[in-house]
Amino acid sequence: MAAHALPAQNRTKGRETAERVRKAALTLFANSGFAAVSMREISAAVGVQPGALYNHFPTKQDILKDLMLTHMAELLAAWEEAHRPEGVDPLEHFVCFHIRYHLDRPDEVFVAYMELRSLEPENFAAVETERRRYETILTDILAAGTTAGRYAVEDAKVATRAIIAMLTGIPTWYREGGSLSKDAVEDLYLTMVQKSVAPTPGHAPREAG
Template identity: 70%
Template sequence: MTGAAEKSQTRGPSRAKGQETAARVREAALKRFAASGYAAVSMREIASDVGVRPGALYNHFPTKQDILKDLMLSHMADLLNAWDTCDLAEDMDPLERFVRFHIRYHLEKADEVFIAYMELRNLEPDNFDVVETERSRYEAILSDILAQGAAAGRYAVANARVATRAIIAMLTGIPNWYREGGHLSKQDIEALYLELVRKAVAPDTTPSLTGDRMT
C-alpha cells in the first residue's frame, strides 16, 4: 500500500468522526440557543453538552457566531429543499400550497424556526447579509405567487413584498403558541390560517353604490 493510499484511509475515519462531532455541536447549540437565547449561552456550555473540551469546538466552529450562522443557513437550505420536494399536489392553488407547506414544515421545526427568526438581531452584519439572501429566496416564492395572482385579478395586493412578509410573519408565529393535544388539531390550524390569508389578499367584491343612492 502506498503512502498516499494509507493517508487516504486514515483520513476517512477521521473526517467522518469530525463530521459527527460537528453535527453534535449543532444539535447542542440548537437546544441551548432555543432554550436560553444566543447571548446567554457560552461555548463552554455547548462543549459540556457535547462531551468535549471547549478547545475542541474551535476545530469545527471558530466562534459562537459561526455556529449561529451555520444553524441559520442550514435551516434555510433545508426549508428551500423541502419546498422543492414537497408532496403537495402541483395543481393545488399556489397560495394554498404555500400556506399549507409553510405551516406543516414550521410546526415540525419549532427550535430551528425560533432561532432563525428571533436571533437575526445577533448576527454580525456580514453574516446577516448572507442569511438574508437565503431568506429572500424563500420570500420570493410567495411574492411571485401574490404578484401573479394580483395580475390575474385573484388577489388584491398593493405591494407583494410587504404582503409576503406580513403573511410569513403570521404563519411563522404558530409554533410559538401551538401545542400538541390542544383543542385545535394541525388540520384545524391549517384551515383557519388559510382562510385568514385568503381574506387578507381577497379582492374587494363589494358592489359600488355610486348611482344607486336615493335622491
C-alpha cells in the same frame, strides 16, 4: 502504508461530533438566546471539553451562522421539492408548506428569526439574501394571482410581510398535544390568509382575456 494512513474513521467521528454540536447549539440557542449560551454549555451538552468545539467551528459566531444558513438552504430546497398538486391554489400550497415545515422545526425557525441581530454584518447579509429569496416566492404568488384576478392585494411586498409574520408566529404559541391539531391550525390560518387577500365581492376584476 500511505503517509495519510486511514483517517476515514477520524473524519466520520468528526462529522458526527460537528452534527451533535449543531444540534446542541440549536436547542440551547432556541431556549436561551445566542448571547446567553456559553461554549461551555454547548460542550457540556455534547459531552466534550470546550476546546474540542474549536475542532469543528472556528468561533461561536460560526456555529450560529452555520445553523442559520443551513436552515435557509434546507427551507429553500424543501420548497423546490414540494411540487404543487394539480388543482391546488398556489397560495394554499405555499401556506400549507410553510406552516408544516415550520411546525416541524420550531427551534430552527425560532433561532432564524430571533438571532438575526446576533449575526455579524457579513453573516447577516448572507442570511438576509436567503430570507429575501424565500419571501420573494410568496410575493410572486401574490402578484401573479392578483394579476390573474384570483387575489386582490394592493402591495404584494407588504402583504408578504404580513402573511409571513402571521404564519411564523405560530410556533411561538403552538404546543403539540394541545387542544388543536396541526391540521386544525393549518385550516384556521389558511382560511384567514385566503380571505385576507381575496378579491372583494363586487370589486373582482374581469377575467384577463
